[in-house]
Amino acid sequence: MGGRFSRVQYREHDAAVLGHLVLLTQVWGLDEIAYLSTRLRRLSFNFCLTFQQFEDLVGLRNNPLFKTMLHRWFTTFQNTHSSTIVNGLEFLTALALTTADGKLDEKAGAVFDIFDFDDSGAITRDELGILIKSAVRGLSKATKGLGPRLAALCPMSEVAELTRQCFVHCDLDDEQDLPRTRFILWVKQTPKIVNLLRCFVQREYLSEDEAAVMIQRCSRGMLARREAAERRLEIQLEVEQELSQAAQKIQDVVVTRKKKRERLRQQKVEQFAHHGAVYSFGANSRAQLGHSHLELSRHVASPLLAAFFKNNELRISRVALSETHASAVTSDGQVFTWGAGVPGSFGFLLPPQLHNGSSFSGGGGVIRKQPTRVDDLNDAVIVDSRLGSHHSVALSAGGIVYTWGSGGYGQLGHGDFTVTDENSERSDAIFRSQFDPHTGREYPVIDLPLQLDSSYFEEMRVTQVACGYYFTLVVTEDGSVFSWGKGSDGQLGLGYSDSFRVGFLDPNINGSNFVYIPSPTRIDALKEPIESVAVGGNHVFAVGRAPKRQVFEWGAWKRRGASDARESAFTPLENSALSALSVQQIATGREHALAVTSRVQVSLTVDQFPYRASSPREEEKKTEDESLRTIALCARFGSQPTQLLRAISGSVFALPLPTAEFALGTSSAASAALSAAVYDRSDSHIRSSLTRCTGMIALIDRGASTGCWISLLIDSTRPTELLEIPCVPAAFGPPLNATGVRAQLFYSPERLSSLRLYVRPDEIVGRIAVLDFGQEDVAFDADALDASELIGRLMKSLVSLVKDAQEAGAVAVVILFDFLEADAFALEVDEENDNYKIPAVMIRKSHYGELLLEQLQTPGKRPWSILSSKEDILGKQILTAQKAGAKAVVVAQTRVDPDAIRLGMNVFGPGESEKAPSTSGVKIPVISIPYKIGARMKARLDGVEADDSQCRIALTGSGTLYAWGLAENGRLGLGDIENEKLFQSGYDGARQKSYQFVQDPEVVSALISKEISHISCGEDHSAAVSSDGTLYCWGSGRDGKLGTGSLDDEDTPVTIDALSSVKVARVECGVRQTLVVTQNPSLQST
Structure with missing residues (x-):
């Protein structure tokens, strides 16, 4: 007001x-x-x-x-x-x-x-x-x-x-x-x-601390401006020197230039045919794909080369998409725009008669199918262009910002609206009035690119521009962020500022008012210098500069949490979960986001011949060749990636499996060794096993989490490995405890209708029976039954197998379940529980059952196993290692869960009625590595003194991808949203339905081994580019915007096979389409 x-x-x-x-x-x-x-x-x-x-x-x-x-x-x-x-x-x-x-x-x-x-x-x-x-x-x-x-x-x-x-x-x-x-x-x-x-009101004065912060910020700004001025002077002197040298040689160049002109032209044609090409796919309803002869009603489900840039020998370095139009920036600084938009969106005046490739869409809108150069920017070398809903922003190599298009919300940054009309003789008006028949009102427009005065940015050079729907942000060279435009959802980050103006879409309509700021305003709430910002809809992320790399966010929350009613953030809030990950790059859609963080690398070097003399150069080469490296993940507790800027090195203490004293040559020795491996889990044993890890990096197996497990030893590996497979216990029979049942396994590869009738008693009595149950064992028509009847029939068939094994003398039953991709479940019976004297468990065959069968394939071999209930002791081991003085803990994953994960607070093992601890008390790094790497590390360390090993934990570049926010259509790339361990449920009051989301950043496990170099988010799909130039897309496949050739959704990243022969440099996701810029394309336009 x-x-x-x-x-x-x-x-x-x-x-x-x-x-x-x-x-x-x-x-x-x-x-x-x-x-x-x-x-x-x-x-x-x-x-x-x-x-x-x-x-x-x-x-x-x-x-x-x-x-x-x-x-x-x-x-x-x-x-x-x-x-x-x-x-x-x-x-x-x-x-x-x-x-x-x-x-x-x-x-x-x-x-x-x-x-x-x-x-x-x-x-x-x-x-x-x-x-x-x-x-x-x-x-x-x-x-x-x-x-x-x-x-x-x-x-x-x-x-x-x-x-x-x-x-x-x-x-x-x-x-x-x-x-x-x-x-x-x-x-x-x-x-x-x-x-x-x-x-x-009496004036409130700053405190000493606030005054110190203010003085420090001003001093930092002054120093940065002075350094920038000195750098500009140095560059100017260098340019003048180069010009002077060029003037001396120009006479020689003139003659040579004529001879080489034809050859260079031919080389240029070849170069642009194989570098900087643009591919597009998705909906073409607003001509954003850039194909002049493609009908607006068509969608493109596979990447299609934009022939315009190739035919005109243009190399593209950047592309941008909005809801209505698109833009591209060439390597030599030209800007091209196309698509649909109101007059003024494209940055050039529309002729009275439309040229080839343009048409009116009705209602004053214009569709431009073919990219057209923005001629008014010819004198500037443009390095980037960003687009809002109906406005455009360009950034020059000199840090100058140009804006054009609709300015109805102040998003162009040129101050108050001084609009001229045809009968006006004013010369100071920079806006033109444009009538919108859809809303029945007029709004201000700037048709041609207009430079923003550098005084808005305190004479600082702008390093990045970004656009939301109806607002704009820039980052300057001293790390300041300026914003302007519509601010009703807090997207400007300026808090409840008195500088806001009030506008009305229609003064006669209640609730049509909005607040805006028409000129760039510094976001003073950001106390740390910012390196980059990311905008999606009306939500903004800002990433601070190294080494802290704090991450802030503000604006509309939408369905990013458990409720869509969360108020907008009008001032920047630090995202502590992201700030801990050393974020290098962020991309955000309206309701989800991606982040690329620094990669945590664990490397192991073992000196197999510690007393052999060698030169320093040979030693360095040997270390580089023999070092075992892997990308790892920090746990959610303990030291985070931002605390690993300085590498941690030390000898390795590998926690041994307590089976070394057994020769495993006899059945009794194997049984004793298994008992030692499974039962030695007391606090005293944990303390005694980790007392010697002082000053070292402890290597610990992940082990079993809380639940029921079947355990057996794998003696074919060196060192011996304990295989533990999770299982689901039945609701009847004696409950499993920590002691459980220890016996040899019995398994018959043949399908037996009854163990009691077809197996000799001495083969089954006193053993744990492993039974297969699959689709071929169903004696009824499953398709003809509804869900409740099908479950009842299955339950009876499975319970009869348990009863038959009990009558045959088995001490326990393990059912390997393989039916219609269903998960394992707890068996139940209607009769008295007293009729069942042995425990029964179920394992889904396609998940972990194959691991168990691998150990039962040797004819005549009867491995010992223990079926028991276990408590997760990993948390105790970590705390004990820290108390013993370990520098860090490296956790090797298991065969059943082989990929590195971010260990959570659940490793500290609360019971079902207990709450997870709010803090673990762990201060040292806890790093998770893949199972295969862990096995190779243990094999290298077997029989080697700890002092002859060297482990190093450090950050190495960027490339680990995280995702969070709304999970609909698989846009996060984290897999099936039915996974309750990963996804949470929220409720959308406006749509009257629930939705799934991820609150904190989660690793996109499908790409953990890839080094991600560029990311982008659309409204409901996402894309990433790896360092080797491979493009991955996932999320909603509507309109073919994933480029897979189909319209199906993908909940995990998929490789775009149509671009497998090219190297992708960048990707830009829009609302209904995707643009790709390549490095070395070889595909031809079709």
Whole structure:
């Protein structure tokens, strides 16, 4: 709000309180005024006071010392000289506003309380009118010069209109009451009221710490500007020197140039045919694919080469997409635009008769199928171009920003709208008025690129530009971020600034107002220098500079969390989860985001011949050749990647499996060794096994998490490995405990209808029976049954197998389940539980059952196994290693879960009724590595002294991809959203349906082995480019925007096979299409 007087300033001597009233403003605070308000209601029902009542109100009736002063006070607040009464409300309101006590919002609340006659915490619209009138009249009488000013700014005739504006601003009907909180918020958001109240609020000074921060920021800015100026001078001198040298050689070059001209032209044709090409796929409804002969109704499901750039020998370095149009920047700094948009979107004037490749879409919109150069930027070398919904921004190599297009929300940054029309003779108007038939209103437009004055950015060079729907951001060379445009969702990051203007889509429509800032404004809340920003919809991320690389975000949250009702963030908030990951690059869509972080590398070097002499160079080469390296992931607790800027090195202590003392040559030795490996999990054993890891890097197996497991030894590996496979216990029979059942396994590859009838008793009695159950074992028509009947029939068939094995003498049963890709489940029975004396468990064959069968394939071999319930001891091992003085802990994953993961707080093993600890107490790095690398490390360390090994944990470049936010259509690339361990559920109140999301960044495991170099997010799909030039896409496949050749969704990244013969440099995802820039394309246009 604010109206035409929003910037009125009041002179100090006009706002000065009358001298004889100063005593009252200094002595009486807000608490005393609240008391007087209560007394006033008792003294007079209409709040008008005679002189005697006035004396009673102030409590000085019998005090002769104040008799004269009381008369002066009474006379001051009389409406006329002959009046015998004063208005008590005017008196108290003036005191509440002019008192030396209280801040702005406290004064507003005190005034509200005076007129809250029934103490309900709300006032009516009529009471608000009385409040405004009392405030204006009271201040006019109590101050030296505010009377004429207030009479002109707020005459009594306009009070009703002002109350109406207040209720509209607070989204209230006339019959509703105005709450106290909304009244205070309205006051703070109304500039002409705020400016008035500030005359009577004591100025708040900065604290020492705040002043130090402010001085430090200013000093840093001054130093950065000085360094930038010196660098520009150096560059200028270098350029002048190069020009001087070129002038000396120009005569020789002229002759040679003529001879080489034809050859260079031919080389250029070949070069541009194989470098910097553009491929596009997806919807072409707005001609954003850039194919002049492609119908608008068609979609392209596979990458198609944009022939225009190839035919014109143009090498593309950057592309951009908006909801309506597209742009490309060439390697020599030219800008091309195409697509659909309102006049002005393309950066050039449209001719009266449209040229080839253009058409009107109706309603004033224009469709431009063929890319067209923005000629007004020919004098500038453009390095990047970004697009909003109906505006465009370009950045030159010199750090200069150009904008054009629609400016209805201030997104162009050229200040207030000074619009010219055909009959105007004004020369200072930079906007042209354009009528929009869809909304029935006019909006300001700039047809041609217009440079933003560098003074907006404090003469600093701009290094990055970014666009949201209707706003723009830039990053300058000193790390400052400036924003402008629409800010209703907090996307500008400027908080609740008084600098906001109010606009209306239609003044006659309630709720059509919006706030905006028409010129670049620094986001002062960002205290750290920023390296880059990423914008998606109305949400913004900012990544700080090294070494901290803090990540901030602000704007609309939408469905990024458990509720879509979360308020927008109007000021930058630090994302601690991202700040810990050393983020290098972020891309964001409207409701999801991707981030590329630094990679954590673990390397192991083992000296197999420690006493062999060698030269330093040979030693260095040997170390490089024999070093075992892998990309790893930090746990969610302990030291994070940002704390690994300095590498950690040390000898390796590999936690041994307690089976070395057994020869495993006999069945009894194998049984004893298995028992030692499974049961030695006590706290005392953990402490004793890790006492020697002081000053080393501990290598620990992930082991089993809390649950039921079947364990057996694999003696074919060196060192011996303990294989543990998770299983689901049945709801009947004796429950499994930590001791469990220890016995040899029995398995028959033949399908037996009954163990009791077809197997010799000595083969099954006292053993654990492993039974197959698959599709071929179903004796009924599964397709003819509904879900409940199918489950019932399956349950009976499986329970009968358990009963048969029990009658045959088995001590336990393991069922390998393989039916319609269903997961393992707990068996249940309707009969008495006492009929089942042995435990039964189930394993899904396609998941882990194949691992178990691999150990049972040797004829005549009966491996020992233990079926038991286990508690996760990894957390205890980590804490014990830290207490013993280990530098770090490297956790090797298992065969059943072979990929590196980010270990969570669940490793500290809370029970079902317990809560996970809020903090682990772990301070050292905890690193997860893949199973295969862990096995190779243990093999290399077998029989080697710890001092002869060297492990190094360090950050190495960027390339690890994370995703979070809304998970619909598989846009996060994290797999099936039915995975409850990974995805959380939220509720969308507007759409009346639930949705899945990921709160904190999760590693895209499908690409963990790839070094990701570039990423992009669309509205509901995502894409990434690896360092080897491979393109991966995932998410919604609608309109063919994934480029896979189909319209199917993909919930994990898939390689775009159509681009397998080229190297992709960059990718840009739009709402319904994708653009790709290649390095060395060889595909031809079709």
